[in-house]
Amino acid sequence: MRRDQPPRPVAVGDVVAVYSDALGAWTASQVTGIDVAEKCAAVLELDWSGPEPATVADLGDVQPLRLTHHSWGGKLSHCNRSWVLPRSFTVIGSLPSLVTAPSYSYASVWGRGEQLALQRHWDSGDREDWNAPYALTCTADELAAEHTRGIVRAGVKHLTVRGITRLDCARLVSAFPDLTRLSLSGNLGTLTSAAALNQLARLQALTVSELFGMDASDCLLPRHVPEVEEVSLYGIPADYAAAMRKAWRSHVRHGVELDVRGARKPEWLAANAANPLRDWDGREHIPRTAYRKAVAQYEATRDAFLVEVTGGEDHGNIVEIGRAFGTAFNALDSRSPFIETVEREELFDALDFLADEAQTAAGRELTAARAALIEGANSSRDW
Structure with a gap:
């Protein structure tokens, strides 16, 4: 299996067909580009459905699928997907590429007519969300x-x-x-x-x-x-x-x-089991050293918070604990930026997790202490 070619042979211009549960019929798309470095294929969905086609001639005068449903605004259904052509897809021939511009959208799974079904539902005048019965x-x-x-x-x-x-x-x-x-x-x-x-x-x-x-x-x-x-x-x-x-x-x-x-x-x-940041372990864009330091900082914050709430719940000290948490992650992120939207949400989830743990240990509600901890983190964070 050559590393510079898709594992299952497919080339630019190839038209592939697949049965669509969403349409209750077959649909088709065209490969418009292959990126060896990223191991992806640019795939243009076609505005066609019908009986199983044997060749591209069975598709008639095909056109690219243009999406106007919801907020698509007339964009082509053109997306970079894994270059592994799924086994249920059949190459039925080749045509000159219907588009020459590259796609800047990415998705791992090849579409199987879902966008065409949504577009037809929209074109019928029904603006309610379409829910697949299957x-x-x-x-x-x-x-x-x-x-x-x-x-x-x-x-x-x-x-x-x-x-x-x-x-x-x-x-x-x-x-x-x-x-x-x-x-x-x-x-x-x-x-x-x-x-x-x-x-x-x-x-x-x-x-x-x-x-x-x-x-x-x-x-x-x-x-x-x-x-x-x-x-x-x-x-x-x-x-x-x-x-x-x-x-x-x-x-x-x-x-x-x-x-x-x-x-x-x-x-x-x-x-x-008790590490809310465990999903960061091995995440592609998070350096191993950053992960270890992140866990250490979380554990230090957890321990400090627990000491405060079991010793009288001094909200001023808890705000400082939260501020130290935010500052520590500012420093970690500045060296090799890795805190994106998902990681930011996970850091606040981690604060909630440690507050829940402390609440169980203290045996009482810690609503004010939780709010103080988050206030401190928000006051110092750059992420």
């Missing part, structure tokens, strides 16, 4: 309530479950037997019976984030789920991550996007 997004608690009632949702093909503390994958598979796309996320939550996901014979995409409890024996196996074309794992057990890489690496050339990051050993899990 897709469901819910919390783990909402899913548990359905499991209790024994509800089977055979019509759901795309399922996103957030806020998982504990989830039995065997029960999930029984309740949603027709899934093609599954996304599961938590905050050091636990998945049990993860091997049961191999029973989802039509599965095309699996995303798992910040969930544990799986091991190598729970690996998703290509022979059981031959249509999988996207495996995205972050913050998962190290042995599970290694097994998944080994099982799927050779399938990249057949159109599988494989992204496995944040493999964690049991020791890491034990050490970071």
Whole structure:
């Protein structure tokens, strides 16, 4: 597999077709550029849907998809995506590029007609949000309530479950037997019976984030789920991550996007259970040294805050603790800037986390102390 070419052959000008659940028909797009350095392909979606096309001639006089719904303002549906052409996409021929200007938008997943469906919904005059009938997004608690009632949702093909503390994958598979796309996320939550996901014979995409409890024996196996074309794992057990890489690496050339990051050993899990900045560990733009110093500063702030609230809650001192927190992260960020919007929100979440911990330890409400801590951080921060 050559490093200077997409793993699955595709070239500028190629027109690719895929079945779209959103449209209930086939749709098409064109590759308008390939960036070897970034390993991405510029993809222009076409304003077309219909029966499965055999060649570009079956598309007729195709035009680029121009988006006017919501706040798009007439922009082309033109986006840089991973250069791995998903296995469900078929190259049906080639045409001169319908656009020559580069795209400055980026997304990892190739579109499957969702934007065209949204545009047609908008063009019909209906300004209400379009909700795909085959897709469901819910919390783990909402899913548990359905499991209790024994509800089977055979019509759901795309399922996103957030806020998982504990989830039995065997029960999930029984309740949603027709899934093609599954996304599961938590905050050091636990998945049990993860091997049961191999029973989802039509599965095309699996995303798992910040969930544990799986091991190598729970690996998703290509022979059981031959249509999988996207495996995205972050913050998962190290042995599970290694097994998944080994099982799927050779399938990249057949159109599988494989992204496995944040493999964690049991020791890491034990050490970071009470570390709200643990997601920074291994984040691409955060230097390793900055991460270690950030955790040390968080721990110092937590300890100082706890001493104050258990010793009388002097709000003046707490404001100073918050100010020191803001100043410390100013210094860290000035050396090699890494605090962006997400990190800024996570730092304030960390302050809330330590205040919650202190409130539990003190056995009383700490509303004023929490506010003083945040006031101090806001008064000194540059991030």
